[in-house]
Amino acid sequence: MQKRVFSGVQPSGALTLGNYLGAIKNFTRLQHETNCFFCVVDLHALTVPQDPAALRENIKNTARLFVACGLDPQVSTIFVQSHVSAHAEMSWLLECQAYIGELRRMTQFKDKSTRHENVTAGLLTYPVLMAADILLYDADLVPVGEDQKQHLELTRDIAIRVNNRFGEKVFTVPEPYTPPRSAGGRIMSLLEPEKKMSKSDENPKSYIALLDPPEVIVKKFKSAVTDSGNEVRYDEENKPGVSNLMVIYSLCSGESLETIANRYSGAGYGKFKQDLGELVAETLRPIQEKVKELSAPGVIEEILDSGAGKAAAVAGAKLRFFQEKLGVR
Numbered sequence: 001m002q003k004r005v006f007s008g009v010q011p012s013g014a015l016t017l018g019n020y021l022g023a024i025k026n027f028t029r030l031q032h033e034t035n036c037f038f039c040v041v042d043l044h045a046l047t048v049p050q051d052p053a054a055l056r057e058n059i060k061n062t063a064r065l066f067v068a069c070g071l072d073p074q075v076s077t078i079f080v081q082s083h084v085s086a087h088a089e090m091s092w093l094l095e096c097q098a099y100i101g102e103l104r105r106m107t108q109f110k111d112k113s114t115r116h117e118n119v120t121a122g123l124l125t126y127p128v129l130m131a132a133d134i135l136l137y138d139a140d141l142v143p144v145g146e147d148q149k150q151h152l153e154l155t156r157d158i159a160i161r162v163n164n165r166f167g168e169k170v171f172t173v174p175e176p177y178t179p180p181r182s183a184g185g186r187i188m189s190l191l192e193p194e195k196k197m198s199k200s201d202e203n204p205k206s207y208i209a210l211l212d213p214p215e216v217i218v219k220k221f222k223s224a225v226t227d228s229g230n231e232v233r234y235d236e237e238n239k240p241g242v243s244n245l246m247v248i249y250s251l252c253s254g255e256s257l258e259t260i261a262n263r264y265s266g267a268g269y270g271k272f273k274q275d276l277g278e279l280v281a282e283t284l285r286p287i288q289e290k291v292k293e294l295s296a297p298g299v300i301e302e303i304l305d306s307g308a309g310k311a312a313a314v315a316g317a318k319l320r321f322f323q324e325k326l327g328v329r
């Protein structure tokens with residue numbers, strides 16, 4: 001049987017180059033060998049305050065970017081989490097299998113709960129909803145960036161716990177599929193290279209949005225933080241800024257880090273950053289053109305309607321199966 005893949009992206013803002021290189025680009029590779037479900041996880045975005053009109057737009061834009069980046073709706077199931085009610089229902093059932101202690105230990109919860117004044121219950125139970133997403137589809141593989149590995153570990157723990165409780169395989173225990181840092185697993189902020197590039201960063205200069213115009217992209221790379229040296233060399237520890245830029249260059253050009261280091265040896269950072277800006281702008285150009293085409297009225301809505309129908313059939317069956325196990329059906 002073909003392996004199942006599930007992954008989700010939050011419509012919490014403009015998708016970044018980190019989302020693309022760390023996650024979406026890998027989705028496109030997997031879709032031809034596996035049975036893929038790609039989800040715009042709008043319920044996850046509600047864990048922090050969102051402007052309703054902006055959220056509505058971001059949901060559609062995220063889906064357009066999925067397709068523009070190469071996810072084929074004829075091959076993969078592309079849908080919005082809230083369109084399939086089984087996600088919220090399964091999440092409750094799994095909350096009753098998860099422990100508060102393990103949720104409190106999640107580094108993302110610790111980090112976000114100190115950044116927000118009113119910490120909602122949703123921020124704490126967020127990884128359980130993620131577990132519901134994954135377990136509803138019996139996903140074998142979950143392609144995510146490095147920051148999500150801990151949540152995936154928790155999903156595995158919950159699946160194993162339930163399977164042990166019922167003495168049979170209720171859920172497939174999923175495996176993470178995370179590229180190493182040198183291959184895009186963690187693209188760093190352009191201004192603080194010790195932090196991951198994040199679409200919810202207050203300063204837009206710290207990230208490249210996939211829809212940034214070419215001149216903005218070139219400018220942002222020009223002001224990217226490097227170090228006081230001038231050697232283009234990969235050294236995560238001592239040269240985090242330059243190393244991050246080299247990874248981006250390598251993933252956009254398909255060249256090895258070594259080839260890039262040799263090309264820019266003695267050239268200094270200025271030329272390297274200028275070329276990188278142009279390369280990234282060129283890489284994103286076809287994606288941006290495709291988004292424009294997909295913005296015609298009704299196009300993305302139709303793709304998402306059809307995706308929700310396919311997803312609901314799979315998720316509904318799994319939900320009923322687990323409800324029966326629990327005795328609520």
Ligand code: ATP
Pocket residue numbers: 008009010011012013018019020021022023024143144145146147148184185186187188196197198199200201
């Ligand atoms: P936020 O920045 O708002 O917290 P996010 O971009 O981290 O959101 P998602 O949109 O849900 O969160 O992430 C979608 C996918 O992109 C996930 O698989 C995540 O691991 C990956 N991802 C996010 N940021 C990066 C990054 N800087 N480098 C590599 N992968 C990333």
Ligand code: LTN
Pocket residue numbers: 006007008009010041044129130133134142143144148151
């Ligand atoms: N929590 C993830 C998004 C996400 C996800 C998922 C990823 C929600 N559900 C299921 C993989 C599988 C994030 O914030 N990046």
